[in-house]
Amino acid sequence: GNRGRTGVVVAAYMHYSNISASADQALDRFAMRRFYEDKALPVGQPSQKRYVRYFSGLLSGHIKINNKPLFLHHVIMHGIPNFESKGGCRPFLKIYQAMQPVYTSGIYNVQGDSHTSICITIEPGLLLKGDILLKCYHKRFRSPIRDVVFRVQFHTCAIHDLGVVFGKNELDQTFKDERFPEYGKVEFVFSFGPEKIKGMGHLENGPQVSVDYNTQDPLIRWDSYENFNRGCEDTGDGGLQSSCRNMNR
Template sequence: MSLTAAMESSCELDLVYITERIIAVSYPSTAEEQSYSSNLREVAHMLKSKHGNNYVLFNLSERRRDVNKLHPKVLDFGWPDMHTPALEKICSICKAMDTWLNAAAHNVVVLHNKGNRGRLGVVVAAYMHYSNISASADQALDRFAMKRFYEDKVVPVGQPSQKRYIHYFSGLLSGSIKMNNKPLFLHHVIMHGIPNFESKGGCRPFLKIYQAMQPVYTSGIYNVQGDSQTGICITIEPGLLLKGDILLKCYHKKFRSPTRDVIFRVQFHTCAVHDLDVVFGKEDLDEAFRDDRFPEYGKVEFVFSYGPEKIQGMEHLENGPSVSVDYNTSDPLIRWDSYENFNIQREESAEGAWAEPPLPSKHLEKGWGVGLEPGTSQNL
């Protein structure tokens, strides 16, 4: 009753039994701290009374001490809001969920999230594919329930990169996606169509590229007038070596203002890139896919090679004289982006840490772990 009252008095808490053994506890990023802390205590009381000590909490958000109020058994798998987790982290989450659920019939998984529900969607959709490896007939209803939760609760708020990583994960499990182990060198990022982020049209874009959530490249600031250009090319020479989970963020540096806007964001994994020319349409770009300032016909093209040497015959990509570039990237506004709270390995809480049972042999029988085992990111 107290939990019901808490949910009725605040529209912030969303507690859903996705299946009988997978529970989602979600709060919006705007949840007030006092209300959030109070609701945590109510949820902890309910879970304790209904499930005893037979549940593990998977924290998908930023690491914080008060989450332990839900339960001493907390596994931190968090990643930044609105982003997608590393492919290896998706594997680790699914493996840990499956191990715990198969250890005892009364074991329950609680997924905790503070922020956009896209995080929950990634985990639920990925586990739906993972559990399908060795699915039995009695799991059909669970898979249906997970699919319905994903479509009803997550699809409307999800990002294209999150859907892309679910596609990667499903394809690698089924074998429909073959792994590319070759290192790729990025030479050109081409924006076809100029977003209108300035009052007179055009934008002032700059790129930041991350590998495994660590910054590896920051471009200069390009000044582009929308009526003078149909596209813009940002060239990196020598080519930038990329391998693994890649995040590229394109910002607009506001003119005479200490602020910036995100033009688009895109995440991909090089293991799934088999072409040296990759194009993402507007519908494939995080943030931009529903931003009217980004043209409907707009797209972003990545030109790779297998070596750092300059690609010959690309002179046509050079920008016109109306495009100017400011290479001063010392401005804190340009340099700033921190994911320090998420660049840490999963660790069990010191108090009440649970010992993970061995991975069920059924996954090994199905070939799981070939290039996808946690700790083998070099194979991805």
């Protein structure tokens, strides 16, 4: 179940050894490559590939570490996925920092065609530092089930632009989900301070978008990483269940 994660570690080590290892360690690199090909799954999720690129870029000097604080103000979904029978979806966001929940949005009810955009605004800006995981869920209508719309993970040390865009092929799970439009993308708007960014009135949602700020619903509050050290994850059906494994066995 964790062979994909093992693949990330092995791929990162191979980048490291290619840069820093001596000629005498060529056989070790060959053995590691054989292990990667035989035992580990290929690095498949976009975020896994992103972190391998981070590691390689930091080693080679192509990526400079960003030490400035980053405040997230807007998450814009360009292109609405089709999760409802009549089109549209009911998305909400959960943001984790170092696997700890730091933000939960209201539930947005989006009606309209797939060319619609939706903006989730966070004011004052949310300070983010380190490993960040953002998950967008769809809350099914009158049902205690949520579905993952997209998931993306990044590290703030590698973010140098105040506007960052992830295309469909850069979003975990979404890159192969037909319900998400091919031209769809997710945009993040940052600043260096928590104050509201001026001149962003054009991002306001239109009348086709309504918001339910009742986040007391257990489905919204439920945190799939509250038992992360015991290996709990969302189940495939999106329900309020978890498949926990004892990692010490």
